[in-house]
Amino acid sequence: MRGIELDNVSTFPLDGKWQFYPDSLLSHQDIQMTERQPRSIQVPGDWSHTLTGGSDSSYGYGTYRLRILINPQKQPIAIWMKGIQASSAIEINGLATGGIGDVASHASEYRPPLTIQLLVENAVRHGLLSRQQGGMVHFRIAKQDGYIRIDVIDDGKGMAQDKVALLLNQPSKSKGGIGLYNTNRRFTRLYGQGLSIHSKPHEGTTVSFVIPNNHQQPELHEPNDVDPQLATDLNNMRQRG
Structure with missing residues (x-):
């Protein structure tokens, strides 16, 4: 260079x-x-x-x-x-x-990056940006019987359950679709349980997953890690509102 x-x-x-x-x-x-x-x-x-x-x-x-x-x-x-x-x-x-996360040469020592940022970006991009009035995304983290449960919840446009099944079981050409598919595969392989998605058209979507409580708490990325294109889309949505 x-x-x-x-x-x-x-x-x-x-x-x-x-x-x-x-x-x-x-x-x-x-x-x-x-x-x-x-x-x-x-x-x-x-x-x-x-x-x-x-x-x-x-x-x-x-x-x-x-x-x-x-x-x-x-x-x-x-x-x-x-x-x-x-x-x-x-x-x-x-x-x-x-x-x-933690890189390792053995699966028992490996800790993946928890994909809260991916799920939030996906909720904003596909659930809220297409709505004139925008919407809200929030997440919650709770301990449950030896596990930590993470929920990412939006009140966006939602989707039918047949589309949910497609997102989890076959890769999509879109960035968000590929991310959900790969994340579901990775968590299923590591913990025996993948993503859980509950959604209804015009009501919103909740994406949940659990990890064993002996793993570290989820990492929250700083705002400057956000996809620049998503930041531009969010700014446009604010101006539109």
């Missing part, structure tokens, strides 16, 4: 070929010392073909690495990572700078 005047561009995509170490969780120091050769993988893209389990499963773990060379900058540069549905830990220049 040297030679590119980043002061003149608002965003610069890092799509392309990244280094990838399948079935390994490596720090910056580990990579400097390892004799393993990384694979080349397309980002964004599917990693299934690189994992030990083969192309039949997308469940696994690994380390992505990208080296970025840039000119000295007058202003700080931020990196925004969109739509990560799995746990992740991020290092920049060898320093841990963020992450969500």
Whole structure:
């Protein structure tokens, strides 16, 4: 990226070929010392073909690495990572700078990012933005007999139960549909119980899930993690109101 005047561009995509170490969780120091050769993988893209389990499963773990060379900058540069549905830990220049959930090489130690943000965004985008009067979304967290139950509730346009079944059992082309399908699969695999969706047309939707109480409390993302397009849609809805 040297030679590119980043002061003149608002965003610069890092799509392309990244280094990838399948079935390994490596720090910056580990990579400097390892004799393993990384694979080349397309980002964004599917990693299934690189994992030990083969192309039949997308469940696994690994380390992505990208080296970025840039000119000295007058202003700080931020990196925004969109739509990560799995746990992740991020290092920049060898320093841990963020992450969500707990990455692990074994399912018993793995903690996924709880997708409250995804469910709230989905409720706003599909339940409220299409209504002239807008609406409300709220969520609640409660302990129940060894479990934590999370409900995301909106009073939006709702949907019929046959559509609910489709969302949970087959992937949709829309971002929200894919997210719900993948989230349902992941929670079913980890905890034996996936998402529960109750909805009625013109009355609203409630999306619920439970996790064992020995897992950590759900992570709430900061407002600046919200999809920029959704933020624009919300602003337009406020102006319309």
